[in-house]
Amino acid sequence: MAEIDGVKVVPLRQIVDERGKIMHMLKATDPHFKSFGEIYFSCAWPGVVKAWHIHQTMTVNNAVMVGRAKLVMYDLRPDSPTKGALQEVFFGEDNYVLVQIPPGIANGYKAYGDKMVVMANCASEPHRPDEMLRLPPFTPEIPYDWALKHG
Template sequence: MPDGTTDVIGASDPGIKGVRITPLIRIPDERGQVMRMLRADDRYFERFGEIYFSMVYPGKIKAWHIHSVMTLNYALVTGRINLVLFDDREGSSTRGRIQELVLDESNYCLVTIPKGIWNGFKGLGLTPSIVANCATDPHDPNEIRRIDPFATDIPYDWALNK
């Protein structure tokens, strides 16, 4: 997986090694729009495991979790979120780094999060937000680890940020 990021509104700099941010295509017409997320022939497509949608209410936090096998491919469908990533991988050149991304409908993109990166998000704004995840593997409760969003293991304070 290539390293680096592209510009996203609200993206903290520098990024975490292996996290990829890919601008996505919207095809609008007078009836609405098609929001493309991921195709099997995209150069960055790995494999298909499952797709699900996660709704988060304004001010609520869904964090922290980490996968030992699965790669995540997040795209914000509607709303506004603060997506926060933390690299705690042994041997990573970006270990200890936090990466924040404020995602909304003005910066439609795919955020690819490799295994081994802690992640979570907080709903911003006044309406619920919906995040789509096209994961590389079906959900397996044995390959995910979760900790409380306010645990001190991760140097991030949700109350002070965004």
């Protein structure tokens, strides 16, 4: 799968000691920081697919704190050099990264493993229902199969 133009995958820092850990996500001083609108947490049980979301103006910053998720992105932007490209990112407890998704990219995730996923989304603007388009997870408009791949 190709990398989508404008998508950033940024390794995140964790500070671990015998008491627990601190998990960094996003600071206003980070070079990839856009702006702050709101933060919320999306939770899903293993096997659940939450897709497709297409933001028109919002940049989203996703990080999984608990569990494991497969994030899938599909470039729908008409003038993008990567229009039609698909990109997967497996992230969570064994790959703690921030995935920044610019507007115009369909995105969704599937929880996998043995526990509920808790994914933070630090969005560049507050949620407005009219700003986001939705498509069902198995729409023929996006050439992606959410089934487990054996390889």
